[in-house]
Amino acid sequence: MFKILFGSSVASVNPIFNSIADPRFMLDDIPTRLWRHLTAIRRWLPDATGIAHRLKEDRMAPSQTGYFDMLRRESAYARSPREETRLFMAVGEIERFNLLRETLGFELADRVVSTICERLVAAIGDCEIGRADRTTIEFAFRARSLADARARLIAATAAVATPITCDGVLFELHFLIGATDTGRGPISLAAVKRAEAALEEARRRHVRLFISEADAPDGNADRLALVRDLQTAVTRGELALVYQPKLRNRSWTIDAVEALLRWRHPMRGDVPPDIFIPLAEETGCIRSLTEWVVERAIADRACLAEQGCPLTVDINLSGLLVDDLDFVAWLLARLADVKGGIGFEITETATIADQERAEANLSALAAAGARIAIDDYGAAFSSLAYLQRLPLKELKIDKSFISSLASNQRDPLLVRSTIDLAHAMELEVTAEGVDTPEAMALLRVMGCDLLQGYLISKPLGVDALREFVLGGGQQQALDQLPGVGRALRERATANLKDRIAS
Missing domain, CATH: 3.30.70.270 (Reverse transcriptase/Diguanylate cyclase domain)
Known part of the structure; x- marks a missing residue:
């Protein structure tokens, strides 16, 4: 042979x-x-x-x-x-x-x-x-x-x-x-x-x-060097969190943000998340990175709340960690000190090894007051069975569907049917990647609950986020958005003033 x-x-x-x-x-x-x-x-x-x-x-x-x-x-x-x-x-x-x-x-x-x-x-x-x-x-x-x-x-x-x-x-x-x-x-x-x-x-x-x-070039050697640097990035102070606001479609207010991890390498500059996050998952340091993100997000949220800007902070949680009993036990201990205001977006459900344990862990997190969402719905493996069994409150439609809403005949049908399905299951829907006025207009007509993208705001540092929500940045964004009627703008302004006063 x-x-x-x-x-x-x-x-x-x-x-x-x-x-x-x-x-x-x-x-x-x-x-x-x-x-x-x-x-x-x-x-x-x-x-x-x-x-x-x-x-x-x-x-x-x-x-x-x-x-x-x-x-x-x-x-x-x-x-x-x-x-x-x-x-x-x-x-x-x-x-x-x-x-x-x-x-x-x-x-x-x-x-x-x-x-x-x-x-x-x-x-x-x-x-x-x-x-x-x-x-x-x-x-x-x-x-x-x-x-x-x-x-x-x-x-x-x-x-x-x-x-x-x-x-x-x-x-x-x-x-x-x-x-x-x-x-x-x-x-x-x-x-x-x-x-x-x-x-x-x-x-x-x-x-x-x-x-x-x-x-x-030897890609393995380069990846190995990047992994070594990633494992010490926390102690060298190279990591940072930025927050992208989520705009409510009906009230035109912002009461939630997504926490996004950034890594500024001293020699390479800004390393894209789609490069270092998979590396962290493959090498096992995703837990230490996630723990750092959780601690930083909790601290930033507390600081914002003290300054009159209470927001829910949603943190990305790798599917590799969802069925990790030790990690979830640590997470529950941290949530006990926070008392609400923290949510988790579950990514890559296909990587969950023990589904029964994952369901039990997510139920425990939901019982502790965390808001659970499925991230990037439609882009990876996210079956209807997960929507039925998991204690979800939110479904996020992947930006690949949103970016082509105005140019593709099939995507609007898929997005509309997804929104209707989620609403039938009593879930809120967030659209990621809302970067154009056309996408914004279509999503508003479809009844999407939350809108997230560069048309509303780019990811911001914690100080810039506070200024955006409380210092007029949100109002300026409202003035620039298409299709915002006078009555809606006035109502959004009144809601914003009430939040500042409280």
């Missing part, structure tokens, strides 16, 4: 990789069995004894390069590079294959893997298949150029996407490939890491193929 890198001895070495690739064997058993096979065929492979000895001594962890890389370095690819071509290293992943393997059993799943390997070789041509583990397949090939390699890899993804039939069962698989151009030299550990990083990028972008070029 496997064509590997030993020229005329392919037939003799095939049983080795059939044995190595069998996922029913533990990795620690591989060196002994491989040593036995290589010893038996050393008359065909002069340096087999040396390779076998190193394999027996070197018990690499599963997360490292793999035995295939050691064999590759001893192969013709490493010893005799062909100057007219470039060497490409690739890692392919079968999405959700672990579930398929558990459902169908190892034997049938392994036959599916074998078929995929055969299709890769047929589609790419001079392709050397390496380690095939539970979900990934490593392979290498030579191509005349990056364009040639891309064309071959696109053909490979198309070949694997064609349904596979085994024992009368039809399999439609999603196969992702991350590849890298290693240049004209042998495959190195750095090249393998670049291929793995390319596969991760393909997952992130939701594409079937991503190729990292040989001279591409």
Whole structure:
């Protein structure tokens, strides 16, 4: 099945990789069995004894390069590079294959893997298949150029996407490939890491193929440096909170804001939240960041209330923390000292591991006086089951739907139906990304409860927020908004004066 890198001895070495690739064997058993096979065929492979000895001594962890890389370095690819071509290293992943393997059993799943390997070789041509583990397949090939390699890899993804039939069962698989151009030299550990990083990028972008070029910067090293800096950003005073007001559609008043975290790096400048928040979630420091945000938001809210500006502050809460008992216990202790005025917007509900525990935790937070909202509804996984089971008070429609309200025929229907559904479930609706007068006008007609976006106000620091609400900034914003009648403006002004007086 496997064509590997030993020229005329392919037939003799095939049983080795059939044995190595069998996922029913533990990795620690591989060196002994491989040593036995290589010893038996050393008359065909002069340096087999040396390779076998190193394999027996070197018990690499599963997360490292793999035995295939050691064999590759001893192969013709490493010893005799062909100057007219470039060497490409690739890692392919079968999405959700672990579930398929558990459902169908190892034997049938392994036959599916074998078929995929055969299709890769047929589609790419001079392709050397390496380690095939539970979900990934490593392979290498030579191509005349990056364009040639891309064309071959696109053909490979198309070949694997064609349904596979085994024992009368039809399999439609999603196969992702991350590849890298290693240049004209042998495959190195750095090249393998670049291929793995390319596969991760393909997952992130939701594409079937991503190729990292040989001279591409080392993204892993940059991410690692950013993670180190993020873990010390709190102690160095680099983090800050800003607040974006939410405008009530009917009363035209502001009584709630969303707390947004900002990071000003001393060398990089402002690091976008969509860069450092996922890093914090992946590396486990999201809890310490969230605790800092909660403490700062509580302090800022208390300061605003003392100055005659009582507002509800809504804090983003990662789905990774919702089912964390220790974190929620800490949160409940802090809420006991606040007595209202704090809400939580739950992001990425798909990352919640224990849904029953998450529901219990959110119910406890709601009982403690916190206002619970589902954030970015419609952009990620937010099923109707969550709307039924969770103790929600608010639903926030993702800004991707709001930004195209006036230019897309379908989005207004989706937004209107979402608002009607939420109202039927006694939930308030907030529209994010209200940046144009056209979107504002449509949302007012649809009966959206709260409006949030740059048309109303950009995110503000705590002092600027107080000035906006109490010092005339809100009135100036009202004067600039479209479709605000005189009676509505006067009522909003009266409400504002009453709040200042109280």
